[in-house]
Amino acid sequence: MAINIRAAAAKCVFAVIDKGRSLSDELPLQISKIDPKDKGLLQECCYGVLRVLPELEHEVRSLMDKPLVGKQRVAHFLLLVGLYQLKYMRIPDHACVAETVAACPALKCNYLKGLVNAILRNFLRKEVNNQDNQLPDAIKYNHPGWFIKKLQVGYPNDWQDILAANQIKPPMWIRVNRQHHSIKQYLALLTEADISFTYVDEYSGAILLSQAVDVYKLPGFELGHVSIQDGAAQQAAVLLDCQPNDNVLDCCAAPGGKTCHILERTPTIDKMTAIDIEESRLTRVKENLTRLNLSAEVITADAAKQDWWNGEQFDRILLDAPCSGTGVIRRHPDIKWLRKSADIDVLTKLQRQILKNCWSLLKPNGTLLYATCSILPEENRQQVQRFIEETPNAELINTNENQDIGWQILSGKNNMDGFYYALIKKNHEST
Structure with a gap:
């Protein structure tokens, strides 16, 4: 039987938030249980919920009379997954609601289907305003309060930019193996392969791609001609x-x-x-x-x-x-x-x-x-x-x-x- 993607995402986020597990450890376990074509959707749900967790938690609290606890706790994370889809993904609302509700049996909370359905539909009827200036910084910026305070002290002029940068999906940087190609030679190979790039760091030679690609589409990846490494990390060897x-x-x-x-x-x-x-x-x-x-x-x-x-x-x-x-x-x-x-x-x-x-x-x-x-x-x-x-x-x-x-x-x-x-x-x- 196919594993419900929303159930898998709820399990991942539950493991991170309530069990203290690393997403890089938990996500592969869930990916191994699903159809490979659904990997991107599962990753988007997990990463997305964790990026805007305080905002979603705030909305769930505003839509419920009392929190889900104990054995029902995993359904709380299913609600977060559902809300994230409705707010940030281009999936039709009716499909988001239906698929999220359908995840309840896989989480052994079939009896909560009515509640999950009602919460998500209530959200669609009255979206919560997260631009309210009275909201705590942790909700406004989707970061823990202690971290925000440290940034405000350490970087009084840059802290908001840092928080904003943390919320953006990371780009793909590559490192050319100079034993095989010069930077100029490899850029020509990228152009030939119809892979576009937007920036080359002058100091390290790190290349920023316009968008992420499958690593095996990079010319010579399997031969060791190129690696994936962020531009900042590439400064070390230099x-x-x-x-x-x-x-x-x-x-x-x-x-x-x-x-x-x-x-x-x-x-x-x-x-x-x-x-x-x-x-x-x-x-x-x-x-x-x-x-x-x-x-x-x-x-x-x-x-x-x-x-x-x-x-x-x-x-x-x-x-x-x-x-x-x-x-x-x-x-x-x-x-x-x-x-x-x-x-x-x-x-x-x-x-x-x-x-x-x-x-x-x-x-x-x-x-x-x-x-x-x-x-x-x-x-x-x-x-x-x-x-x-x-x-x-x-x-x-x-x-x-x-x-x-x-x-x-x-x-x-x-x-x-x-x-x-x-x-x-x-x-x-x-x-």
Whole structure:
């Protein structure tokens, strides 16, 4: 029997919000149960609901006398899926209502069909006004209140733009493997394949496509001629600037995009070591290396410890530190609801510990690139400033943007994800 797409979406959102599961873990489980042609619809429902969750929750509250709890709770998320379709998708209203109601049996709440039908039809009769200035910021901007407040403090002139950028579907960036083609040559191949692009980043060579395409339509994808990687993430290998015969460490390397980019740019490095604490995530690193015909030593290891290390120091270290992920919310809207304010202190302590440990693995005159996909100053500028102040032989190197402490790319800037980079040189002075 075919799985109802709305039921599958409700289960996904329920797992994220009430069970704390990652959408990237839960969605593939549901996709495996449905007809492949319905994958896009399921993804749109899940991502869409998570993008505008507070707004939809507000509307459900206004349409119901009392909330659905306990075993009925999953039906609450079915209502959110139904409302999202009615508000944001181009499916006829009657089809949205009928298919959402039809999902009740798959969620073991057949007895709620009448309620679901009534709620959705009431919504169509009287749409709730979400432009009311009296609404809390969390509803107006569809982000958690604690996060909005942090942005208002950290970016008093940009916080609204950041929130707006998080709500836009992410574009598709590609990275050309320079071992096979120059940027100019690959752009010609894209044009020949009738794939349009809108922007090429001068610094990294990252290419922004006009619209997303199936990866196997990209010329030479299966041969390793091109990869998918956001424009902001492609700055890492450029900034690290590895040289021939360097011994390089990619710390917290999964899923391996930056590892591969470094090897593509400088195939003459002496050795690449990629470590990550999660063995399961290193599978992706190995898959990427295999597709691109690249070689690295891949180790399951805790970056805060040295029990994996052979004692040989590195010339270059990329530390893509564990972080809040608040710069990639547009790609992972579940981050807004999985991440809590209390997590930030825990993360900054872990980052500090890993940064200090990695520093001891770096040769004198070597460079370490500290990177996060966060936009929170505590994880970025403040973290690096503290490290520089506490570490006598650490020297901050200006990047191409020449900001005061590192380079903060804000979400949506030049259509890129939010990222932070700080390049730090290890001088000869004793620690």
